Amino acid sequence: MTTQRLIIAAGWLAAAVLAVLVGVVAISVIGDGLVSSAGRPLAESEVAKRLAAEPDPTPSVSAEPTREPAPAGGSKTRRTPGGTVTAQCTSGEAVLHLAPALGFEVHEVHGAEGEFRSVSDNHDRVKVRVSCAGGAPEISVEHEQR
Numbered sequence: 001m002t003t004q005r006l007i008i009a010a011g012w013l014a015a016a017v018l019a020v021l022v023g024v025v026a027i028s029v030i031g032d033g034l035v036s037s038a039g040r041p042l043a044e045s046e047v048a049k050r051l052a053a054e055p056d057p058t059p060s061v062s063a064e065p066t067r068e069p070a071p072a073g074g075s076k077t078r079r080t081p082g083g084t085v086t087a088q089c090t091s092g093e094a095v096l097h098l099a100p101a102l103g104f105e106v107h108e109v110h111g112a113e114g115e116f117r118s119v120s121d122n123h124d125r126v127k128v129r130v131s132c133a134g135g136a137p138e139i140s141v142e143h144e145q146r
Contacts, residue, residue, distance in 0.1 A: 075089075078139045080128065085098060112129060116128075123145065127141070128140070
């Protein structure tokens with residue numbers, strides 16, 4: 001009976017060695033994907049380069065198309081809780097461009113007025129109005145939270 005026990009023990013030992021080898025190979029293969037250069041953090045300069053190469057993912061909505069360039073000093077940009085507002089005065093008329101922030105969408109744009117609304121509940125609203133005074137845009141913002 002001792003030879004039978006010896007064979008069983010050798011079989012268990014071989015199975016354990018095989019299991020450890022399979023685990024080591026699997027970790028080696030998976031580890032190459034985890035620690036390769038694709039998974040490493042990027043330096044600030046690398047992030048800036050990659051962002052500069054990407055197109056702007058933020059859609060903008062325009063109240064009306066701009067047919068002529070704005071005169072020097074006739075454009076103004078302002079960040080609001082709902083997004084970025086860019087206004088131009090062209091021939092005394094205000095032109096409004098809206099780019100929503102994360103979590104907001106452009107609800108409406110009518111002439112020189114527009115509104116951002118929260119995508120989660122529509123209760124968080126940012127209303128913007130643009131006027132042209134002396135060829136320079138003036139942006140007023142009203143933030144409503146209900």
